[in-house]
Amino acid sequence: RLADLVETLTAEAPGVLVDLVAHSQGGVVLRLALIELEERHGVAWLAHLGLVATLGSPHGGADLATAVHALSSTTAGTVALDGVTAATGQELDHGSTSVSQLSETSPVVAELAAHPVPDGLTAVSVAARGDVIVPVPRSAAPGMEEVVVPLMGRSAHHDLPSSDGATRALALAL
Secondary structure (H helix, E strand, O other): OHHHHHHHHHHHOOOOOEEEEEEOHHHHHHHHHHHHHHHHHOHHHHHHEEEEEEEOOOOOOOHHHHHHHHHOOOHHHHHHHHHHHHHHOOOOOOOOHHHHHHOOOOHHHHHHHHOOOOOOOEEEEEEEOOOOOOOHHHHOOOOOEEEEEOOOOOOHHHHHHHOHHHHHHHHHHO
């Protein structure tokens, strides 16, 4: 659907570059849309895009999703995950599609690895140094410049999009 939207925007405003900025899992959706657009139109069509930026996106998979997906493949692991949910009140939705798709061993993550962002695009992946949801190594994406901002703490992943460091990185990329 994102690829369709980008096509619509470029058709409605010829000559106007479309910037794409996404946070977390949205960055994976953005990358999949780039792959779809390239397959539909060829790499030259991507010249309709301006800045392509992701913030705290698990391009290499998410460690927590990998662990939850692995644990949920066994009865004992499922019991353990249910115990964590009961003890913490935090739902670890081990049956969700997104958990399996964001596992570092998923076909989605393999597809991202096999399709670097094409040369010629201004593409940046912004990560928070202290992000425990998407640690810095997992936010790296082939073909994207990686910028790590000094954001720490339990809420680093959540706070990244509105942080001064991310704002500066996006402004510099633009």
